[in-house]
Amino acid sequence: MPKRTDINTILLIGSGPIVIGQACEFDYSGTQAAKTLKELGYRVVLINSNPATIMTDPEFADRTYIEPITPEIISKIIKAENVDAILPTMGGQTALNVAMDMNDAGMLDGIEFLGANPAAIKKGEDRHLFNEAMIKIGMDLPKSANAYNLEEALTLAKEIGFPVISRASFTMAGGGSGVAYNIDEFKKLAQEGLDASPISEIEIMESLLGWKEYEMEVIRDKADNCIIVCSIENFDPMGTHTGDSITIAPALTLTDKEYQNMRDASFKILREIGVDTGGSNVQFSINPDTGRMIVIEMNPRVSRSS
Structure with missing residues (x-):
């Protein structure tokens, strides 16, 4: 693929804190992305709130910000560094979520998404939109439905039958998701999922245990x-x-x-x-x-x- 010449400065959004057994791959992929983009001649700006990563070593990005990964901070960096495009797909769910929050708030006007655009991110992450897309192309899906409050969730769980799997939208590492074998377990699980999802959406599906x-x-x-x-x-x-x-x-x-x-x-x-x-x-x-x-x-x- 020919190199794009319409962009100069790219903001790479990291994944933030890393816990044992989780998310070290985002440091690896982010480091590789920074190295590759620099080799291609782009100016790379990095934000990551975790200084204990390889990607925040001075030799990888042209400018590194060890700051909280929030819309307000990222907006300031974009203005200060004259950023042309952002790469949110190397920073896990943290990067995707903050990029989508900024996009929905109109904070990224004129800034291009690299890798996956906002429509693709939403289609892949939103359970309802994803299921619609899968049905459109003939994919088989488990029997499921979405709920946005506890009352809806309880009704759907009874219709599908126990055990059921509850999955929260727009979360990482299975946050707010799990299996419930009875109504009492499900009440607790569903509420955790609704609280964990930034759009208060959970998908309730037939058991695949x-x-x-x-x-x-x-x-x-x-x-x-x-x-x-x-x-x-x-x-x-x-x-x-x-x-x-x-x-x-x-x-x-x-x-x-x-x-x-x-x-x-x-x-x-x-x-x-x-x-x-x-x-x-x-x-x-x-x-x-x-x-x-x-x-x-x-x-x-x-x-x-x-």
């Missing part, structure tokens, strides 16, 4: 070339969050037909969501008894598994 879980790491470019970086198999079945599970790459128990179906589905999903460039993570589940494959979710960014 015991199903095998897989992930595809996919890269797409502006010319619509798509490649699978690797397939990943979760050692633990559905019910254990992928970030807490042992993962094996490449996947070992997929048949060739299952792998090819998953590969083709991943490419369709990236195109429908609208990720223009860069890496994405697509998660699938397969019923070991019937072979039924469903789409769980996709992240329009690099993930812990990446």
Whole structure:
């Protein structure tokens, strides 16, 4: 792909604090992004609130800000550094959320999103929009519905039947998500999910406990070339969050037909969501008894598994 000459300064948004076993991949991917962009001749500005990272070493970005990752701080940096574009897909959910908050507030007028645009981020992260997109391209999904308050959530859980899985929108590391086996467990879980989601949205779905879980790491470019970086198999079945599970790459128990179906589905999903460039993570589940494959979710960014 030819180098773009219409942008000069790029703001790379980091992921902030790192806890043991989580998010070190954002430091790695952010460091690689800064090195690559500088090699291409772009001026790189970095914000990351965590000084104990590799990416904040002085040699990587042209200008590094160790500041809170907030809309107000980022807005000041954009003005001070004459930023032309932002790259939010290397900083995990923290970077995506702050970029979307700023975009929704009209704070990024004239600033270009690299990697994934706001529409693609919203389509990939918002459970309702994602499900609509998957139905449009013929993907199989678990039986599910969205709720925005506890009363709605309780009604839906009773309709779907226990056990149910509750997933909060726009969260990282499975925040506000889990499995409930009865109404009392669900009340607590649903309220945690509503509180954790920045848009107060949870998805309630049929239980997939015991199903095998897989992930595809996919890269797409502006010319619509798509490649699978690797397939990943979760050692633990559905019910254990992928970030807490042992993962094996490449996947070992997929048949060739299952792998090819998953590969083709991943490419369709990236195109429908609208990720223009860069890496994405697509998660699938397969019923070991019937072979039924469903789409769980996709992240329009690099993930812990990446």
